[in-house]
Amino acid sequence: MGVTDDFLRGRGRQVLTADEWAALEQAIDRIETFPARTAITRRGDRVRESTLLIEGAMCRYLDARDGYRQLLAYHVPGDFVDMHGYTLQRLDHDVATIVESRVAMVAHGRIDQIMRDHPRLAKMLWRSTLLDAAMHREWIFRLGRLDAAGRVAHFICEVHARMEAIGRVTGDVFALPLTQQDIGEACGLTSVHVNRTLRRLREEGVADVARGEVRVGDAARLARIGEFDADYLYLDTGPWGKIDV
Amino acid sequence: MGVTDDFLRGRGRQVLTADEWAALEQAIDRIETFPARTAITRRGDRVRESTLLIEGAMCRYLDARDGYRQLLAYHVPGDFVDMHGYTLQRLDHDVATIVESRVAMVAHGRIDQIMRDHPRLAKMLWRSTLLDAAMHREWIFRLGRLDAAGRVAHFICEVHARMEAIGRVTGDVFALPLTQQDIGEACGLTSVHVNRTLRRLREEGVADVARGEVRVGDAARLARIGEFDADYLYLDTGPWGKIDV
DNA sequence: CGGAGCGTTGAAAGCCCTCAACGTTTGTGG
DNA sequence: CCACAAACGTTGAGGGCTTTCAACGCTCCG
Numbered sequence: 001m002g003v004t005d006d007f008l009r010g011r012g013r014q015v016l017t018a019d020e021w022a023a024l025e026q027a028i029d030r031i032e033t034f035p036a037r038t039a040i041t042r043r044g045d046r047v048r049e050s051t052l053l054i055e056g057a058m059c060r061y062l063d064a065r066d067g068y069r070q071l072l073a074y075h076v077p078g079d080f081v082d083m084h085g086y087t088l089q090r091l092d093h094d095v096a097t098i099v100e101s102r103v104a105m106v107a108h109g110r111i112d113q114i115m116r117d118h119p120r121l122a123k124m125l126w127r128s129t130l131l132d133a134a135m136h137r138e139w140i141f142r143l144g145r146l147d148a149a150g151r152v153a154h155f156i157c158e159v160h161a162r163m164e165a166i167g168r169v170t171g172d173v174f175a176l177p178l179t180q181q182d183i184g185e186a187c188g189l190t191s192v193h194v195n196r197t198l199r200r201l202r203e204e205g206v207a208d209v210a211r212g213e214v215r216v217g218d219a220a221r222l223a224r225i226g227e228f229d230a231d232y233l234y235l236d237t238g239p240w241g242k243i244d245v
Numbered sequence: 246m247g248v249t250d251d252f253l254r255g256r257g258r259q260v261l262t263a264d265e266w267a268a269l270e271q272a273i274d275r276i277e278t279f280p281a282r283t284a285i286t287r288r289g290d291r292v293r294e295s296t297l298l299i300e301g302a303m304c305r306y307l308d309a310r311d312g313y314r315q316l317l318a319y320h321v322p323g324d325f326v327d328m329h330g331y332t333l334q335r336l337d338h339d340v341a342t343i344v345e346s347r348v349a350m351v352a353h354g355r356i357d358q359i360m361r362d363h364p365r366l367a368k369m370l371w372r373s374t375l376l377d378a379a380m381h382r383e384w385i386f387r388l389g390r391l392d393a394a395g396r397v398a399h400f401i402c403e404v405h406a407r408m409e410a411i412g413r414v415t416g417d418v419f420a421l422p423l424t425q426q427d428i429g430e431a432c433g434l435t436s437v438h439v440n441r442t443l444r445r446l447r448e449e450g451v452a453d454v455a456r457g458e459v460r461v462g463d464a465a466r467l468a469r470i471g472e473f474d475a476d477y478l479y480l481d482t483g484p485w486g487k488i489d490v
Numbered sequence: 491c492g493g494a495g496c497g498t499t500g501a502a503a504g505c506c507c508t509c510a511a512c513g514t515t516t517g518t519g520g
Numbered sequence: 521c522c523a524c525a526a527a528c529g530t531t532g533a534g535g536g537c538t539t540t541c542a543a544c545g546c547t548c549c550g
Contacts, residue, residue: 084379088375092379092382092477115368123332130332130333133378136385139385140385143389145307148505188390190508191528191529436497437541438539440498
């Protein structure tokens with residue numbers, strides 16, 4: 001059982017052929033550990049390898065002129081953080097750790113090999129980038145159509161579902177090592193308003209976000225506030241989408 | 246010169262091998278025409294083919310509880326509108342035409358063949374979905390960090406750049422067959438406020454949006470208002486990203 | 491020519507931001 | 521182990537941007 005096990009966990013982990021499994025494991029060049037709050041890649045950088053998050057938490061963001069930033073994605077263990085860099089070559093945003101994180105580095109040359117020799121596996125990597133896009137779409141919806149409570153609730157719901165999928169929810173509690181400022185940057189809100197919003201959610205028994213943890217008090221209500229439907233995470237179909245190439 | 250020529254135009258159109266060209270052309274099952282304002286696919290639908298927009302304008306969107314919708318993407322000729330459906334199988338959003346549109350239908354079975362036999366071509370299709378994701382990210386930024394004028398300006402800049410790339414800008418004018426309501430749905434604004442915002446942009450000579458057309462008066466100023474940088478469209482690297490598989 | 495959809499404008503209300511101050515937690519070095 | 525500083529969290533007041541509500545003009549098409 002190698003590090004790619006994380007990539008498959010919670011994604012259905014259907015049968016990999018021995019060949020495919022080996023190709024995925026061998027694609028990993030090395031494991032690296034980055035400290036908390038560290039930028040891994042900058043917008044415009046040419047990238048020659050992609051990173052699979054094994055342990056920790058990471059994010060992607062764009063900077064605005066006024067110094068604030070907009071989070072684009074939040075990453076949990078098992079996520080390919082910048083697989084899109086394989087084909088696009090240059091990143092259009094920054095990538096950073098939230099807490100100390102262990103990541104597997106995958107050289108793009110290895111992915112070329114997978115593209116040539118393992119079309120099913122290639123399709124799975126493609127799929128991981130499409131899930132990113134699906135989450136992006138839901139973030140657009142969140143920012144465009146929901147009010148502060150809805151945005152925060154939607155964000156919590158998403159992370160909850162994804163943490164659940166990788167077995168990192170204990171009871172109704174899961175880790176969310178973000179400051180209120182971070183949550184604001186994800187939801188297009190100021191940290192002050194995030195504070196007020198979290199207080200309301202807490203007072204109403206919907207969710208308690210504090211000290212890097214979330215305790216979900218009323219998941220159904222939280223989902224309703226955030227107009228959340230986990231469909232877009234495609235948790236049911238697994239990494240292969242039940243089809244063959 | 247077949248219909249896929251559109252797909253390649255403005256994307257750099259590097260050399261395709263004769264085989265790859267043929268595979269792409271043969272992947273097209275048929276051409277269909279849909280009337281204006283018609284939903285092509287609904288959220289949750291299982292899809293077995295993808296659509297390449299040849300002529301017209303299309304969009305993708307999510308519905309909110311209150312009846313309003315949030316646009317997720319705007320599509321111009323040459324865009325693969327739902328290539329992600331190939332791997333995800335089921336759509337997480339609706340797809341519709343804006344005006345009457347001619348589209349090429351590509352059966353997913355044909356893409357399976359391309360995955361097996363034409364890794365370079367497969368990588369180009371993958372790439373097209375990654376460009377979608379890059380645009381999604383920029384939409385997140387737009388909604389999360391910009392005010393009304395910034396959002397509208399950013400949106401206009403994006404469409405301008407993409408229309409330019411496919412040779413559909415004449416002077417400083419290009420087609421944008423959207424109502425103010427549509428623009429609001431793209432930018433997370435009400436149509437009333439879009440109206441006021443467009444008036445201001447018009448009065449200041451920055452851009453004139455009316456009667457389904459945009460006349461860009463001051464592109465530099467427009468880009469500054471929208472904090473727009475076309476990097477994320479990857480117009481320079483072309484469909485192949487200058488690498489080989 | 492009539493109607494429906496779209497565009498335009500004004501007034502008032504609401505949500506979120508800004509600014510400011512203070513309390514709390516965390517981490518670090520003496 | 522304590523002290524201190526820095527970052528984070530909390531709360532209040534006031535202001536601004538956008539929404540809501542409403543009315544009316546315009547355009548286009550049947």
